[in-house]
Amino acid sequence: MRWQTTIETAVSEAGIGLHSGLESRLWIRPAPADHGIVFYHRAKQVFIPAQVDHTQNLGYATRVGLGEAAVSTVEHLLSALNGLGIDNALIEIEGEEIPILDGSAIPFVELIDAAGIRKLDRPVTAIRMTRPIEVRDGEKWMRAEPAAVFSVDYRISFDNPIVGYQRYAGVIDPDVYRQAIAPARTFGFLKDVTYLKNQGLALGGSFTNCVVLDDRQVVSGELRFPDEFVRHKVLDLIGDLSLLEYPLIGAVTAHKAGHALHAALVRKILAHPECWEIVGGDVSGAFVMPYPLDVEATAALAM
Ligand SMILES: [Zn+2]
Known part of the structure; x- marks a missing residue:
């Protein structure tokens, strides 16, 4: 079992949000052991733990919110943190949406690498699947089942000749994540652009932050x-699974899934503790510790 981690020093990045089209700035700050990943909405001065209970409006993106404060499109940043095994960090945001940058997780991986990774003096607590759990929505489904390590088997099928049927399956560790997953950019279809913009979505979308396709080809490079x-x-998926708050030891299969089903799987896992066990760490009995937000997150802010 590995030790918990955080980042060595605070790092910052700015850019426009994919959906709002508005400029925002974020700071990733070190945080103590057992703090978890917590967002801090600077203007509203609200701490929002990255927990599934604080997740809203799942459709084209994942948003976390608490009271009046919300932060949108958190999934690529959460994915980079989870993919690299960063257990504790405070994400301070000036604005309402995490910048989309190049549409992948690579800019966040580079930020974390620039900060450095610090080992903390407490072991990681993980959730190890002991029985399978499945969620389904029509032809879309997902399953998490027992396995020695975390692995993903993802299948998608689009009625588009470029995307078509694709499958990615394998064990995911930080090295695999860096090389094979983090560079993959978000994508959208040209025919959906007008609809999305009319819904107030994808207002910041462009060929520089999104792979765009028409019915015959990729039109963005x-x-x-x-x-x-x-x-x-x-x-x-790796971003949305971080809403479990602890690393998952198990095999996850996803068939035509998306953010909403990813979150549904997280909720179902948390609702069925008879299907998993806690390993490592020193959590005894009770699961989902309340974050000591006012004390520890504030301490982290000062770091
Ligand atoms: Zn995405």
């Missing part, structure tokens, strides 16, 4: 992988 689309779905 070269792909980074022939199967970049399914790899991006894995990236999103």
Whole structure:
């Protein structure tokens, strides 16, 4: 079992939000052991733990909110933190949406690398699946089942000749995440652009932060992988699984899933403690410790 981690020093990045089109700035700050990943909405001065209970409006993106404060499109940043095994961090945001940057998790991986990773003096607590759990929505389904390590088997099927059927399957560790998952960018279809913009979505979308396709080809430039689309779905899944708050030891299969089903799986896992056990760490009995927000998160802010 590994030790908990945080980052060595605070790092910052700015850019526009994919959906709002508005500029925002974020700071990733070190945090103590057992703090978890917590957002801090600077203007409203509200701490929002990255927990599934504080997740809202799942559709095209994942949003966390508490009271009047909300932060949108958190999944690529959460994915980078989870993919690299960062257990504790305070994400301070000036604005309402995490910048989309190049549409992948690589800019966040580079930020974390620039900060450095610090080992803390407490072991990681993980959730190890002992029995399978499944969620289903029509033809979409997901399953988490017992396995020795975390692995993903993701399948997508789009009625589009470029995307079509794609599958990515394998064990995910920080090295695999860096090389094979983090570079995969978000994608969208040209025919959906007008609809999305009318819904107030994708207002910041462009060829520089999104792979855009029409019915015959990619119109925004070269792909980074022939199967970049399914790899991006894995990236999103790793971000959404961080809402479990603890690393998952088990095999996750996803068939035509998306943010809403990812969150449904997280909720179902948390609702069925008879299907998993806590390993490592020193949590005895009670699960989902309340964050000592006012004390520890504030201490982290001062770091
Ligand atoms: Zn995404």
